[in-house]
Amino acid sequence: MSLETNLGDIKLKNPLILASGILGASYSSLQRMYDAGMGAVVTKSIGKNPRSGSPNPTIFALVEIKSIVSSVGLANPGYKTFKEDLVKLTEKQTPAIVSIFGETKEDIGEIIEGLNDLPLLAFELNLGYSKENPKTVQEKVGIIKQITNKPLWVKLTPDECNVIKIAEAAVNCGCNALVAINKVKAMVIDIKTKQPVLGAKKGGISGSVLKPIGVRCVYDLYEHFGDKIPIIGVGGISKGEDVIEYLLAGASAVQIGSAVGVAYPENMVRFIQMGIRKYLREQNIENLDEIIGGAFK
Amino acid sequence: MSLETNLGDIKLKNPLILASGILGASYSSLQRMYDAGMGAVVTKSIGKNPRSGSPNPTIFALVEIKSIVSSVGLANPGYKTFKEDLVKLTEKQTPAIVSIFGETKEDIGEIIEGLNDLPLLAFELNLGYSKENPKTVQEKVGIIKQITNKPLWVKLTPDECNVIKIAEAAVNCGCNALVAINKVKAMVIDIKTKQPVLGAKKGGISGSVLKPIGVRCVYDLYEHFGDKIPIIGVGGISKGEDVIEYLLAGASAVQIGSAVGVAYPENMVRFIQMGIRKYLREQNIENLDEIIGGAFK
Amino acid sequence: MKKGIMNNTRPLICKIVDKWEECDDTFGFVLELPIKIQKAKPGQFIMLWIPGVDEYPVGIAGIKNGFIEIGVAKMGVGTSAMIDKQKGDFVGIRGFFGKPFKPPKNVNHLLIGGGFGMTPLKLLTSSLINFEEMQRVHIFEGARSKNKLMYLEWLENLENQEEIFFHVSTDDGSYGYKGFPTVDLEKFLQNNKTPSVIYAAGPERMMKVIFDLGKKYSNVIDMQMSLADRYIRCGFGLCAGCVVDPTGWRICTDGPIFNTEQLEQITDFGNFRRTETGAKEKI
Amino acid sequence: MKKGIMNNTRPLICKIVDKWEECDDTFGFVLELPIKIQKAKPGQFIMLWIPGVDEYPVGIAGIKNGFIEIGVAKMGVGTSAMIDKQKGDFVGIRGFFGKPFKPPKNVNHLLIGGGFGMTPLKLLTSSLINFEEMQRVHIFEGARSKNKLMYLEWLENLENQEEIFFHVSTDDGSYGYKGFPTVDLEKFLQNNKTPSVIYAAGPERMMKVIFDLGKKYSNVIDMQMSLADRYIRCGFGLCAGCVVDPTGWRICTDGPIFNTEQLEQITDFGNFRRTETGAKEKI
């Protein structure tokens, strides 16, 4: 039984990838999660300039629905400073994907140029940042593909106008994998103090509530694109069964975010892998390829 | 202490309204929910022709996240047949809103004309049915306002391209209240049988997961429109505190759906009302007006 | 508050561990439950999911030690798909749904039914046998002909026991006496003046006949009938697919078992049902 | 598995039931918890939410019967907003977060700190007093001057008790001896050869000095230090705001208390922190 999976030309030892924004602000926590057993790790989304992000509270849980409401406001040190962390991370051959965001294609171009000499596995373009439409996406993907030969993943957000159209724009311009989904717009108001809880007032929701929403999005994408482009499923994964559900919907790999916020993230990764292995054993499956897109059969 | 609330010219004895599609297919269940203590009731969405809807399974719960995944496929008897139920319901002076849907503005015009002679509280236009954009919404709202003097509520779905733009189109054409939100696109795949569970494969999610998403949508709408148009909040309400959260976000009334699927819906309504009263008492609030939009203060 | 609603309402995948032909076009199945769940009560039902095909309500004929017995009568695509399943195949169930029969103590228990209505009556019978202070149990089963009688063997073996009387009838006289099961029921009510409760499950028009008959006898202190001639979508009281007029009661949650007092208020009983679209039609 | 993460991580609204000036620019507060929650352990912290203003970590000075005591030192907008609050006002808390101090048995307990670092040491002191087989407890508190000493009164009253020794120092000699608290600590270690554990909480550079000092004495069998010079965002291990290099440990979840073995691996200790943007800066 093998957990290997392919995303275009990229081969991962297993389909679990650390999602962007989760323990992704320093080389050491990224390395830790790779050592814990992830197949690859995505950094926090990095921009052109340093940003201190939203005021606190920025992240808290809603226990009742096993989910997390957050607005970190894309806090990041800027690509120039973060490069030091990336150098340390890639020195160890850790398969690292750098998530980037930018308002303009010029900003994005600058970041890619600045980081292109590093031995990265891929870039991931975070579209959750500004209002996008197929044209802006085309421009951003276009400029990246012009500058770099590295694979480009595009991360979709479900709040966007017509995810399929955005995805098409990205695929047509040569993006190498689709990542779905980012957080869904959300907020919480405390009724006792009558105040929005998040410092930024508005934010997004992740965790268990995203699973049925993310699975649906991956399913829609796979239905539309088939084998034309690899899909990476994200949203609400906290056990092996969740990973399988995404694979059946058409994902070739998955990313894990909120579930990592536990006392022992190493155990969480092991627990998820155990769940996957148990399923494969019970179903007599040798290879993940046998189940990717299996819900369409 | 009063629970009365106003939606434009409409006064409700309390802010709780039965959401569309929930116990809304027969006059007797609608009457029952009104008798249970709802301030008003919305019917199942009614179209021009009878539809038998999606194959089963159409509705099931995800216990872990207190939510419901469904795709009923707008099963309905068509407005001509349903009129018999509406006659019986309105005979008793029950404040009833008829939810309608239609692919074309002609279909919608026909339905409104067919039901316009009934003493209804309002019509609610369900936009979750077909892909809408500001132009199609303008057309649909336009034709309804041409035919009827009754208030028109427009129900928004979060999957739509830019909810604010859609809402603006509706408001500009004279709609009298905004209802937010409908279900969010979702689905569940059973990993043992590798099949999507819903008969229609794809569906939507409602219940507790929708609360932070719905509150955010109402907050965004209130931020944009202020007092210009009443907003009715829907999504994940199952207790008095949830109602308060929506009111603070800017809703003047709320609709309740998934939470009604219990052995004793009468108790559920009473429980929600008790929660509201308890809060008002503790906070020394006489009137709901004092807290509507309170999160902006 | 929420707990009650949501409990176990996503399909639970079960393995078919036994299957047999119960009678013509009707099969019995035993499903293995993958997790421990609460015991079902007689009269409750499940939603049976045939993955990729359909989901529909079926009654519970037995439940014991993590196994559940059902009986499925061929009607259309969904029931045929179940009948095509073999031992080792998987199906989903949601439930348990609905309010059960509520047998009082110190009465005659008169169970009457036919067709797949016999499934809840089988579980009721098992349960009455274990009933502490039970009186005599009478089962009146009717069918078109012998090869349509469900649980014949099971019931005849039970007949050996002191407390069970099995009255069987067929329309064509191929087994038991010729005629409707109501004939023997009426005979029993005429001859026996001690308090009795009627439990009925079967076609709604037949139940209406039984109901009108039972009302004539003052020794019938209650009638509890399972209304199954309604389209069930959600099973837990949300969609109104199964609502009866003018009370607004949901078959799936307020029923499927209703008692005399309730049945009297349901003007739809024996007269009208709603189809999948929600339109009313004559039963 | 999930339970641990999510537990109590949405702000819980508490009423301020007591407030007092503990020392210059530092106030003590008692908050009333609206629900029963598990007991916090010494060294754990909460995220304190001043609605509409900010949220930041504070240590726990006491917890008993549904009340929690904290101490807040004025730094910027967030801490000032708390200090402006009055009895009867509401604030939110999330927590409890982090791993606690783990005092072994049969050792000298040497608590050393200053500033708001005294808050977890207060709870540790209370807890050690109730410790079964405890040895002598020594508290070394230092501050710039007398009016910056936290819990002075409380500690001096405790001093009456057999097991507590209170060593106090100020930079300007306005109270206790003049100098750093490390002076008395070193004296103690020189004179006392029985096994000792050092518990430190305060500015990280001071702790680094203590750490280097402690390493020189073989009778110091462990040092447990609370790292609080890091930006805390989530508090439960998700965001990496508080991570230390090169181990990738999270102050909020793997810390804030680290022991000797761990501190030796953290090259950032006493040297570097990350700011809100994630950039590294010299401490």
Ligand SMILES: Cc1cc2nc3c(=O)[nH]c(=O)nc-3n(C[C@H](O)[C@H](O)[C@H](O)COP(=O)(O)OP(=O)(O)OC[C@H]3O[C@@H](n4cnc5c(N)ncnc54)[C@H](O)[C@@H]3O)c2cc1C
């Ligand atoms: C409470 C209850 C308990 C039942 N118990 C049993 C049982 O123990 N054994 C058994 O064999 N049958 C039982 N039935 C009936 C069974 O649900 C139908 O025979 C089955 O749904 C037919 O499905 P089909 O696809 O084979 O036929 P179709 O060709 O789809 O339909 C045939 C008939 O079944 C009805 N039907 C179809 N789907 C549903 C549905 N979702 N809900 C209700 N009726 C439906 C149709 O209205 C039609 O009258 C029960 C029904 C109810 C309401």
Ligand SMILES: Cc1cc2nc3c(=O)[nH]c(=O)nc-3n(C[C@H](O)[C@H](O)[C@H](O)COP(=O)(O)OP(=O)(O)OC[C@H]3O[C@@H](n4cnc5c(N)ncnc54)[C@H](O)[C@@H]3O)c2cc1C
């Ligand atoms: C584990 C831990 C326990 C603490 N315990 C206490 C305590 O018991 N009592 C007490 O008064 N203080 C305590 N602090 C420090 C306290 O959190 C900061 O003083 C407070 O955040 C300052 O906020 P401000 O808005 O007043 O100041 P600002 O002007 O915003 O900042 C002043 C300083 O505080 C730091 N700071 C601001 N926000 C945070 C944050 N979210 N996390 C960490 N540092 C921050 C800044 O980096 C800066 O160095 C503790 C810190 C940590 C990490």
Ligand SMILES: Cc1cc2nc3c(=O)[nH]c(=O)nc-3n(C[C@H](O)[C@H](O)[C@H](O)COP(=O)(O)O)c2cc1C
């Ligand atoms: C605290 C937090 C920070 C996040 N930051 C980013 C980010 O910087 N860039 C990004 O593309 N996604 C970000 N995300 C989204 C996650 O990568 C992921 O898409 C989402 O959380 C859904 O996955 P989950 O349910 O497993 O958490 C963030 C999520 C959380 C909870």
Ligand SMILES: Cc1cc2nc3c(=O)[nH]c(=O)nc-3n(C[C@H](O)[C@H](O)[C@H](O)COP(=O)(O)O)c2cc1C
């Ligand atoms: C089974 C079901 C059927 C629904 N049918 C309709 C419908 O016909 N028209 C409509 O506008 N909304 C429909 N909805 C959406 C609800 O009215 C409501 O917007 C949504 O469920 C969110 O509210 P809740 O979380 O309280 O359920 C339906 C929801 C469910 C669960």
Ligand code: FES
């Ligand atoms: S089947 Fe949905 S309410 Fe009964």
Ligand code: FES
């Ligand atoms: S504060 Fe987020 S990981 Fe520690």
